[in-house]
Amino acid sequence: MSEAASGRLAHHFADLGQQREAASLGMWVFLLTEVLFFGGFFTAYVVYRGLHPEAFAAGSRHLSWSIGFANTLVLIASSFTMALAVWAAAAGKRRAIVFHLALTILLGTAFLGVKAFEYHGKIAPCFGDGPYAECLLPGERFDAAALHLEGDRGREAQIFFSLYFGLTGLHAFHMIVGLPLLAFIAWNAARGRYTPEWHTPVELAGLYWHFVDIVWIFLFPLLYLIGRH
Amino acid sequence: MTTAIAPHPTRHYLNADYGWKSWLLTTDHKRIAILYLVSVTLMFFIGGAYAVLIRLHLVEPTGSLVSRDTFNKLFTGHGVLMIFFFMIPAIPSVLGNFLIPLMIGAKDVAFPRLNLFSWYIYVAGAVLVLYALFLGGLDTGWTFYTPYSTVFAQTNVVLAALGIFVTGFSSILTGLNFIVTIHTLRAPGLTWSRLPLFIWAHYATAIIQVLGTPVVAITILLVALERLFHFGFFDPNRGGDPVLFQHLFWFYSHPAVYIMILPGMGVVSELVTCFSRKRVFGYGFIAGSSLAIAGISFLVWAHHMFVSGMSVYAAMIFSALSFLVAIPSAIKVFNWTATLYRGSISWQTPMLYAFGFIGLFTVGGLTGLFLACLGLDVHVTDTYFIVAHFHYIMVGSTVMAYLGGLHFWWPKITGKLYPEWWARVSAVIIYIGFNLTFLPQFVLGYLGMPRRYFSYPPEFQVLNVMSSAGASILGAGYLIPMVYLAWSMRYGKSAAANPWPATGLEWQAASPPPTANFPRTPVVHEEAYDYPRLLAEREETHV
Numbered sequence: 001m002s003e004a005a006s007g008r009l010a011h012h013f014a015d016l017g018q019q020r021e022a023a024s025l026g027m028w029v030f031l032l033t034e035v036l037f038f039g040g041f042f043t044a045y046v047v048y049r050g051l052h053p054e055a056f057a058a059g060s061r062h063l064s065w066s067i068g069f070a071n072t073l074v075l076i077a078s079s080f081t082m083a084l085a086v087w088a089a090a091a092g093k094r095r096a097i098v099f100h101l102a103l104t105i106l107l108g109t110a111f112l113g114v115k116a117f118e119y120h121g122k123i124a125p126c127f128g129d130g131p132y133a134e135c136l137l138p139g140e141r142f143d144a145a146a147l148h149l150e151g152d153r154g155r156e157a158q159i160f161f162s163l164y165f166g167l168t169g170l171h172a173f174h175m176i177v178g179l180p181l182l183a184f185i186a187w188n189a190a191r192g193r194y195t196p197e198w199h200t201p202v203e204l205a206g207l208y209w210h211f212v213d214i215v216w217i218f219l220f221p222l223l224y225l226i227g228r229h
Numbered sequence: 230m231t232t233a234i235a236p237h238p239t240r241h242y243l244n245a246d247y248g249w250k251s252w253l254l255t256t257d258h259k260r261i262a263i264l265y266l267v268s269v270t271l272m273f274f275i276g277g278a279y280a281v282l283i284r285l286h287l288v289e290p291t292g293s294l295v296s297r298d299t300f301n302k303l304f305t306g307h308g309v310l311m312i313f314f315f316m317i318p319a320i321p322s323v324l325g326n327f328l329i330p331l332m333i334g335a336k337d338v339a340f341p342r343l344n345l346f347s348w349y350i351y352v353a354g355a356v357l358v359l360y361a362l363f364l365g366g367l368d369t370g371w372t373f374y375t376p377y378s379t380v381f382a383q384t385n386v387v388l389a390a391l392g393i394f395v396t397g398f399s400s401i402l403t404g405l406n407f408i409v410t411i412h413t414l415r416a417p418g419l420t421w422s423r424l425p426l427f428i429w430a431h432y433a434t435a436i437i438q439v440l441g442t443p444v445v446a447i448t449i450l451l452v453a454l455e456r457l458f459h460f461g462f463f464d465p466n467r468g469g470d471p472v473l474f475q476h477l478f479w480f481y482s483h484p485a486v487y488i489m490i491l492p493g494m495g496v497v498s499e500l501v502t503c504f505s506r507k508r509v510f511g512y513g514f515i516a517g518s519s520l521a522i523a524g525i526s527f528l529v530w531a532h533h534m535f536v537s538g539m540s541v542y543a544a545m546i547f548s549a550l551s552f553l554v555a556i557p558s559a560i561k562v563f564n565w566t567a568t569l570y571r572g573s574i575s576w577q578t579p580m581l582y583a584f585g586f587i588g589l590f591t592v593g594g595l596t597g598l599f600l601a602c603l604g605l606d607v608h609v610t611d612t613y614f615i616v617a618h619f620h621y622i623m624v625g626s627t628v629m630a631y632l633g634g635l636h637f638w639w640p641k642i643t644g645k646l647y648p649e650w651w652a653r654v655s656a657v658i659i660y661i662g663f664n665l666t667f668l669p670q671f672v673l674g675y676l677g678m679p680r681r682y683f684s685y686p687p688e689f690q691v692l693n694v695m696s697s698a699g700a701s702i703l704g705a706g707y708l709i710p711m712v713y714l715a716w717s718m719r720y721g722k723s724a725a726a727n728p729w730p731a732t733g734l735e736w737q738a739a740s741p742p743p744t745a746n747f748p749r750t751p752v753v754h755e756e757a758y759d760y761p762r763l764l765a766e767r768e769e770t771h772v
Contacts, residue, residue: 012336012414014750022339022413029405029439037443040477044451044462052468138467139459155461156468162460166451 008198020200027204031211034174038215041170045163045222052156057227058147059160062136064118068224071114072216078107079213082182086206089199094192097202101186104209108179115172122161138162164223171219174212181205241644241741256341257744262327262642264348269319270711272355276310279303281704284666284697292684300683301368302384308371310362313393314355316623317400317485320492321407321438322351324634325431327642329407331735331742332425334416334751339409347402354396361388370681372482375463375474379455387456390449397446400488404438407431416734418753425733425757426515430495433519437484437491437526445481448474472537479530487526489623490590491519493630494561497583500633501565502758503731504580505572509758511564518557525554535606544603551601558594562587577729578652582633585660586626593621596671611681614674617667625663632659632710639714640724644741647717651709659706665699732763 013019049056081103088096125143126135135141138161144154185205188194194202242259245251252260283303286294295303326344330337338344361367367384369377378386411432415424452474454460461467463474502509509515531539531547565587574580596618600606609615639647669692674680678689685693727736734753738746755762 010341012339012341018413022409025412026340026405026409029408033401033405033439033443036440037447040444040447040480041451043477044473047470047473048468051470055468137458138461152468155466158461158467159469162454162462166454166460166462 016198020198023200023204027207031207034211038167038170041163041167042218042222045167048159048163049222049226052153052159053227055147055149055153055156056160058149058153059157059164060224060227062147063164063224065224065228067114067118068220071111072220074107074111074114075213075216078104078111079210081107082206082209086199086202089189089194089202090196092196094189094194097189097194098186101182101189105179105182105186108175108182108209112172112175115168119165136161137165167219167223171212171215174215178205178209178212182209240743241739242744243644243741245744254345256337256345258326258330258338258341258344259642259742259744261344261348262323265318265322265326265351268348268352268355269315269323272310272314273319273707275359276307276315277704277707279307279310280700283307284700286683287685287693288697290685290687290690290693297683298368301370301681302362302366304681305368305370306362306366309358309367309389309393311623312371312485312489313396314351314358316489316627318351318403319631320496320627320634321403321431321434321488322348322399324496324631324638325407325434325492326403328638328735329410329428329431330414331641331738331746332428332733333411333414333419334734334747334753335410335414336745336747338406339413340406343402344406347399347406350402351396351399354392354394354399357392357395358389359392361385361392364388372478373449373452373474374478375452375455375471376465379452379463387453390453390456394446394449394453397442397449400438401442401446404435404442407435408439411435416751416753419734422513423753423756424516425495426498426509426512426519427492427495429516430491430498430519433523434488434491434495436520436523437488440527441481441484441488444477445485448477448481451477472534472539475534475537476531479533480527483530483533484523484526486619486622487522489627491522493586493627493634494519496630496634496637497565497586498561499731499733500579500583500637501568501587502760503637503729504575504577504583505568506575506760506764507568507572507758508756508760509564510567510570511560512757514560515564518560521557522554525550525557529554532601532606535603536610548601548603552598555594555598558590562591562594576653578647578649578656579633579637581653581656581660582629582636585656585663586629586633589621589625589629589663593618593625596621609674611679612674613670613678613680616680617670617674620667620670625667629659632656635710635714637729638735639717640728641735641738641740641742643718643721644724645717645721646724646728647721648713651713655706655709655713658702658709662699662702662704662706666696666703667699669693669695669699730763730767732758732760 009016009019013022081100085097085100085104088100121134122136125132126137126139126141130141132141133143134146135143136146138158142158142161144150144157147154147157149157182205185201189202242257252264255261255264282295283300286292286300286303292300326338364385367382367386367389369382369384369386373386373390411424411428451460451462455462455464461469463469463471465471498509498515529547529551531543532551535544535548596614600609600615600618636647636652639645673689673692673696676689678685724740726738726740728740730736734751737751
């Protein structure tokens with residue numbers, strides 16, 4: 001009964017093994033729903049890319065691939081530090097867990113900062129009295145001329161930027177949810193809540209973080225790279 | 230088989246604790262089921278009030294009760310409330326929540342706090358939608374078709390869409406909880422091939438909830454983004470495609486029909502077997518057909534769109550795939566019938582509902598085949614034929630199964646017996662009222678009366694009056710169980726642990742069960758539905 005006494009074993013599980021199995025299956029099923037959630041959005045992207053290839057190519061060309069690439073590296077690095085945090089938890093190295101989680105949070109925040117910078121360049125010109133040059137927010141003030149497009153192509157480019165803001169925004173939202181989660185895990189790790197026998201929360205947070213990274217691995221080429229040339 | 234348990238425990242989940250906090254902060258799956266019971270019943274009667282107004286309005290061909298705009302809001306409110314807040318959660322969240330841990334010999338679902346959280350999400354979504362209705366409602370129909378919903382509608386679309394979006398996560402998390410519970414918390418000896426068919430049906434349902442609901446969530450989110458921020462996902466002026474919305478919407482909303490019907494099929498499998506006093510016929514086929522329905526459900530969505538503008542070859546494939554659903558559905562109906570064959574059938578209330586289900590589901594299912602035919606579908610699309618068809622499935626089948634299940638497990642849930650005479654009478658009233666309401670609508674639709682219309686030609690009046698008269702009988706039929714079930718909680722006779730008697734671990738727990746369900750984890754040694762053995766054992770103890 002030492003497991004129950006330590007407060008880690010919930011009353012309805014027989015043992016920690018069963019509890020770990022349930023938690024990990026639950027996380028995988030959750031990630032499955034996330035795949036379908038993003039899947040609907042990606043489907044819209046695929047359909048419209050097929051319908052409006054020129055407007056989408058022009059949209060991609062206008063995005064800065066170098067900033068996107070740098071951000072991709074930042075995010076992959078954060079996945080690496082996350083993996084190290086999980087390794088540290090399995091090895092029972094409390095300080096290493098906290099250190100690597102802190103690095104992960106730092107890299108995640110950096111990613112969001114760069115993203116905010118990118119958004120700002122596209123949204124800021126849409127406000128004020130005009131003339132709204134370089135405004136890339138879909139709507140009345142959308143500046144198709146900035147993409148060297150006019151007429152129908154120019155209107156279709158609004159769909160590209162709707163998808164750009166929608167997909168990257170949804171991805172950023174998942175990161176914003178993930179950061180406090182990692183901070184919470186780090187705080188628990190600092191208090192010594194995780195042992196080599198029971199560190200499932202660290203593993204599950206890792207799964208979530210890797211999933212969010214993988215979504216970006218798809219988003220980067222779809223939005224920034226395909227059709228540039 | 231474990232030995233008998235004292236029939237009237239002094240301490241059980243209902244009196245384990247008192248006060249509103251003990252309910253609103255509970256993590257006991259049985260109490261959460263009661264929370265859902267109260268909330269879905271409330272939503273059912275609000276949605277029902279909308280239906281009453283619709284049927285009252287349609288008594289006269291010119292429709293003098295409400296304005297055109299109000300009529301649009303009435304059928305939208307009715308659809309949104311009934312589908313998202315009653316039909317989808319009803320059986321899984323109430324009966325599933327209460328019974329799944331009991332049936333598999335567990336103390337609770339895998340994630341009890343998540344379970345409570347799901348209820349709060351459901352309530353939050355319901356509050357948002359009710360608030361939208363209170364502010365004047367919305368007129369898009371429950372289907373939110375673009376570009377009407379995104380560009381033209383002047384009503385509370387975003388608020389209602391947000392409510393449905395939020396509630397969707399309640400459905401996803403419930404499904405997730407059930408999948409993990411069934412995988413990890415089965416009692417020793419309870420192998421997959423020994424699981425009750427109720428569990429198999431809920432497992433299949435949970436798969437659809439987990440895979441389908443996120444897609445409608447993102448679709449509704451896109452509609453909300455388009456309304457709020459002028460994004461152009463479905464705007465034809467900017468090269469957006471409104472038909473894409475329909476594809477995404479039905480990718481969930483057709484499987485959602487099976488979220489509504491599969492748990493009902495699970496209930497009926499239990500009822501038919503118990504009241505035939507036989508082993509279920511074709512256990513493997515019934516279990517497998519639930520999974521087959523869940524699988525095929527994802528491949529048929531575009532049969533809602535035969536007139537929406539789609540390649541004729543795509544339409545042919547979706548038509549053929551839609552016919553495939555008939556196979557696992559028919560497997561169930563034939564196996565239930567074969568279970569009845571040479572059984573000792575007793576006509577208690579749950580069995581009356583089960584018979585109602587089988588008959589009405591057969592009518593609803595077979596008319597579905599009409600709609601899978603490309604040519605015939607064009608004739609009856611958007612007519613009352615469709616309305617009658619899906620009400621035979623949703624109301625005729627799912628609500629019958631829900632009420633049958635509620636009566637069957639009422640002694641377990643409350644520890645009290647309901648009054649059998651009243652229950653039988655109301656089951657018959659509901660059956661008659663239902664058929665009088667919806668059979669005329671098949672005829673109306675076939676003759677060409679469009680659905681969602683505010684007025685109709687005078688020659689359709691007789692059938693419309695019949696339908697409205699039936700609706701009032703149906704409404705009365707639904708109110709009677711409300712009264713006597715509530716009455717029985719206080720004045721009903723105390724129920725034994727296994728009053729019917731029935732097989733299944735839930736009947737080995739006390740009525741009502743203690744908070745921990747079983748004094749010690751049960752061990753299972755036999756198949757489900759071993760009625761011959763159960764009856765033989767009972768015989769011995771009586772002699």
